[in-house]
Each structure stands twice: as structure tokens, then as C-alpha cells.
Amino acid sequence: MSAAPSTDPSVSPLTLRKSVTTLAIAPQTEALTRTARMAYNLMIFIAQNMREDEDGGYTAPMSEIVKGYGGTTRDSGRVRGYIEQMCTTLVRWFPLSRSDEEQANTQVTIAGLPDPPESAECRVFSLLSEARFTRRGGEQWLTWYFPPTIRETVVHPVRWAQVDIQEMSQLSHYASVALFEICSRYKDVPGGLTNRAAPVFWVRALRGEPEERSKVREWRKFKNESLKPALAEINQKTSLNVELIEVLRGKTTVEVQFSVRRKPSVKVVAPIDLSLVELAESLGLRERQLDRLVEDYSEQKVRKALEAMVARNRSMPGSPIRLPYGYLQKALRNEALESPLLDEPAEETSAVRKPPRSRNQQEQERQDQWMADRRAQLNAALDNLSVDELESYAASARATLAEKGLLTPAMLRRFDQKQYRAPMIWEYIRTAYAEATFGPDWRAAPPAVESHQTE
The missing domain is CATH 1.10.10.10 (Winged helix-like DNA-binding domain superfamily/Winged helix DNA-binding domain)
Structure with missing residues (x-):
């Protein structure tokens, strides 16, 4: 005052x-x-x-x-x-x-x-x-x-x-x-x-x-x-x-x-970037629809989904997405962000040949496949846990989300209703289990086996 x-x-x-x-x-x-x-x-x-x-x-x-x-x-x-x-x-x-x-x-x-x-x-x-x-x-x-x-x-x-x-x-x-x-x-x-x-x-x-x-x-x-x-x-x-x-x-x-x-020391922050709102509007989403998606899945995941949707539209200009909100909901719900957001695989023509993959691309593909296998392994392990064991990892995930300021009202409701399969909640539960089982470096893929074959 x-x-x-x-x-x-x-x-x-x-x-x-x-x-x-x-x-x-x-x-x-x-x-x-x-x-x-x-x-x-x-x-x-x-x-x-x-x-x-x-x-x-x-x-x-x-x-x-x-x-x-x-x-x-x-x-x-x-x-x-x-x-x-x-x-x-x-x-x-x-x-x-x-x-x-x-x-x-x-x-x-x-x-x-x-x-x-x-x-x-x-x-x-x-x-x-x-x-x-x-x-x-x-x-x-x-x-x-x-x-x-x-x-x-x-x-x-x-x-x-x-x-x-x-x-x-x-x-x-x-x-x-x-x-x-x-x-x-x-x-x-x-x-x-x-x-x-x-x-x-x-x-x-x-x-x-x-x-x-x-x-x-x-x-x-x-x-x-x-x-x-x-x-x-x-x-x-x-x-x-x-x-x-x-x-x-x-x-x-x-x-x-x-x-x-x-607070003892103040870090000057820049104004919030509203490009997410612009991006959503350009793809046909209303502001209230965007708010719901951010509340349910986090701003970072929604931004990634929108950017993937832009890439999909560029690659398939003849097949526009008629219901963008429903499309994004399905993509986010199914954790489809780890692969391109496509309605169906684009047809390859014989006139178009893919360029040879570089060593970096091959290594990235290897790491991506390893991570997909690791997640599948974690999901299977979580499915076999007892109710009490799963609750303990859910409590850990909830505490982590609260500490990071990401515990939205929608997530609180889902925790209370034990809807642990919601994408963002499940990701943090899986992370809590992975860190307890494999340690903090559980995401690090082992080194590739050296191949001595000449190309």
C-alpha cells in the first residue's frame, strides 16, 4: 500500500x-x-x-x-x-x-x-x-x-x-x-x-x-x-x-x-509468451478448449502436440483435420507425442526415395526404440504392482507435481478419483517407479555395440 x-x-x-x-x-x-x-x-x-x-x-x-x-x-x-x-x-x-x-x-x-x-x-x-x-x-x-x-x-x-x-x-x-x-x-x-x-x-x-x-x-x-x-x-x-x-x-x-x-532475491521475468494461444487459434481451437487441454495435460505437452499438428498439416495438405479439439484430445490421451501426429501413414511413391540415414539419425532411432522398450517394461511392471504399492508411487508423483507447481485442479480431481492413467499423472507415477528401481539415470540408454562392418 x-x-x-x-x-x-x-x-x-x-x-x-x-x-x-x-x-x-x-x-x-x-x-x-x-x-x-x-x-x-x-x-x-x-x-x-x-x-x-x-x-x-x-x-x-x-x-x-x-x-x-x-x-x-x-x-x-x-x-x-x-x-x-x-x-x-x-x-x-x-x-x-x-x-x-x-x-x-x-x-x-x-x-x-x-x-x-x-x-x-x-x-x-x-x-x-x-x-x-x-x-x-x-x-x-x-x-x-x-x-x-x-x-x-x-x-x-x-x-x-x-x-x-x-x-x-x-x-x-x-x-x-x-x-x-x-x-x-x-x-x-x-x-x-x-x-x-x-x-x-x-x-x-x-x-x-x-x-x-x-x-x-x-x-x-x-x-x-x-x-x-x-x-x-x-x-x-x-x-x-x-x-x-x-x-x-x-x-x-x-x-x-x-x-x-x-522473496529474498527477485529474478526479473519477461512477460508471458502468448504464442500458444495464437498457434491454437490458427489450428481452429477456441481459447476455452485450449484452457481445458492445458489444465489436463500441461502447457508443455499441449504446445508439443500443436507443433506436431502443424507438421502433420504441412505433410498432408490435402487431408485437413476437421475436428482439431477431438484430434488433440485423442493424441494427448494416447500419449501419441512420441511419434508424429498422423491420421494414417502417408503413402510412399516410387518416385520419392528417402535419403540415407546419418550415424546421428541411426543413433537417435536406437535411443528412441530403447526408451520405448523401457517404457513398455515399466508399464508392465506397474500393472503387476499391488494396490498399496501403486498408491505409494501415486503419492510420490502427486508430491512432485505439487512441488513443481503443476498440480492443476483437474489433476487433483483425478488423483482423488484414482484416475492414474491420465497421461501426465501416469508419466510422473512411472518416473517415480523408474527412479526407485533403476536410479535417477533410468532414461540413459546403454552405449551402442560397435559395428566393424563397412558400408
Whole structure:
């Protein structure tokens, strides 16, 4: 929290001064996505660093908004849809402390307008009052207007949290972004403790779903499916260490708060690369479909599958994939990434001859075949384990995934339901067994037997 501009040279040049009264919000009419919240934060940041237009609006190229959180100009169409939606999206503001509520009731923007209502709990606003899109020199520009009764609070806050946009752009889930914003307020506060509130407060503040359209999730389910992955991602990708603190009455959680502290040393990170989204869209996948695949199989595996799919399309231009989402699901589910993603083998013609394989290619093929045999051996061994033995390796795999920050809500559900054959889960179970049986170098193929034949 700050009350004056920072002169600390360590402060990132992309530091958003976000009003403390706008940190905890809950959409009322439309869902908010991670991308939409990031774009809105960039619009506030740009407005804070420019002079408003004569009519009270703010104007900038769309590319400045999109690239500000690590996107590319290809994302402009999707972000434009989110910005249009902001004009009709109502959000409720929740005060984090009594002093926040007092500020929300005293800071007024334009002379002559009525004061905000006495209770900040009743403050419901649209994110934007108007958005205009124009083209200048072949580039799309945006002029946007904040609602007049909150403009001063948003653009010229009296008290704010310093939110590092570059670090926030590393976060891939809405709950991670929302919690990171709130925790940014407390990172330099003595004691480093957030406000203490009932679990329902945190469920509302950290979800991007409208309150009226969905029931408030049970705290235990929300904690396991959304909060724990958000905490793991924040702790792994940002300069903050955030820990959950639960106040129990018997076995029931009655209040929740978070401990926030800076890490001893901070490594500057670059904005997230959104090329995965672009690649998926070029292959006919929707953003929500991509999110599901990443949640189920990890970003690395999905990227590898998409790149293999591009290679397949290039090699078979006359046979397009009609259902890309189903195709990728099947490929990922069957662990087809170790061989080219092809619907069927391409026909060889007598007019085309394969070039002779080099020694390096032959060696790579030998190692690939050895690894395939080793995996088959491990799978057979795992199939013969007792239930208790398999459970022990599953527990080891779960701990490893959690340590690496890869334990997504979907994987948690699968662990709880003992769906160990899911590709990523099975890979880590197999690795745990292999390391226990063959040691940490179980992937290393033995040297090839020297051949003295001349070619």
C-alpha cells in the first residue's frame, strides 16, 4: 500500500498503482477471464500515465494494451470483445478493511455528482462506461471512458497497491491474478498479513464467475481446485511468497487470511509468451478448449502436440483435420507425442526415395526404440504392482507435481478419483517407479555395440 509515488529504483517501470478499493471485485452479470482482467489493468496503467482527452476519455493503440501484458497484435480481436463486454459487465467492490470502506465513501470524482453509497458492499459499477474503436493509419485505436463516479478512484487513487504488471502477466489463471493483486497491497506491510474474512468473501473475490449465475463453491472444493494451484503459481512465478492461514472452529474453516512476504532475491521475468494461444487459434481451437487441454495435460505437452499438428498439416495438405479439439484430445490421451501426429501413414511413391540415414539419425532411432522398450517394461511392471504399492508411487508423483507447481485442479480431481492413467499423472507415477528401481539415470540408454562392418 502506498500514499505517495515511489522513488524506489527497484520498482518496475510497469507498476500499476491500483486503488485499494478496487482490488477485491466480483462480477455480477458477465464472467471475467484472466485476459480481460489483465487488459483492464493495462487500460488503468495507460490512463495513469497520460493526459485525458477533452471529453474525459483515454486514447491509445490497441497494440499498446495487448502488448503491455505480453500479447501480440493477433490477440487484438479477442481483447476487443472483452473490452466491449466491459461496458455491460457489472462488478461489486468489496472493501479489504474499514479504512478502505471509508475511502470509498469519501473520494468523489466530478463536482456535482452524488457521493457513493455509505456501504461499499452496495457499490456496483460497470468497468467501463463507453468504448470507441477507430482505425488510424491501418492500426486499430481505442478510446475508453471510466464511469465518472469512479474515474478519480481508478486513475488517481489516494491509496493504492503497487502491482507489478510483468510479474502478473506470468500468471495463467484468474484466481492467481486476483489473489496476486490483493497480496501486492500487503507485501510491504509490517506483519505481512492480509485482511481476515469469511471463506465466502475469498471465494467471491477470487472467482471470475457472476455471483447470481453460480452457487458459491464449498470452501474445501474451492481451496483444492482453485486456491492451491493459484498459490503454487504465485509462489513459483512471482517475487511473493504467499501462505494460506485458516481459522478453524472444530473442523470448519470460519475465517481465512494470507501471509505475504517478498522473496529474498527477485529474478526479473519477461512477460508471458502468448504464442500458444495464437498457434491454437490458427489450428481452429477456441481459447476455452485450449484452457481445458492445458489444465489436463500441461502447457508443455499441449504446445508439443500443436507443433506436431502443424507438421502433420504441412505433410498432408490435402487431408485437413476437421475436428482439431477431438484430434488433440485423442493424441494427448494416447500419449501419441512420441511419434508424429498422423491420421494414417502417408503413402510412399516410387518416385520419392528417402535419403540415407546419418550415424546421428541411426543413433537417435536406437535411443528412441530403447526408451520405448523401457517404457513398455515399466508399464508392465506397474500393472503387476499391488494396490498399496501403486498408491505409494501415486503419492510420490502427486508430491512432485505439487512441488513443481503443476498440480492443476483437474489433476487433483483425478488423483482423488484414482484416475492414474491420465497421461501426465501416469508419466510422473512411472518416473517415480523408474527412479526407485533403476536410479535417477533410468532414461540413459546403454552405449551402442560397435559395428566393424563397412558400408
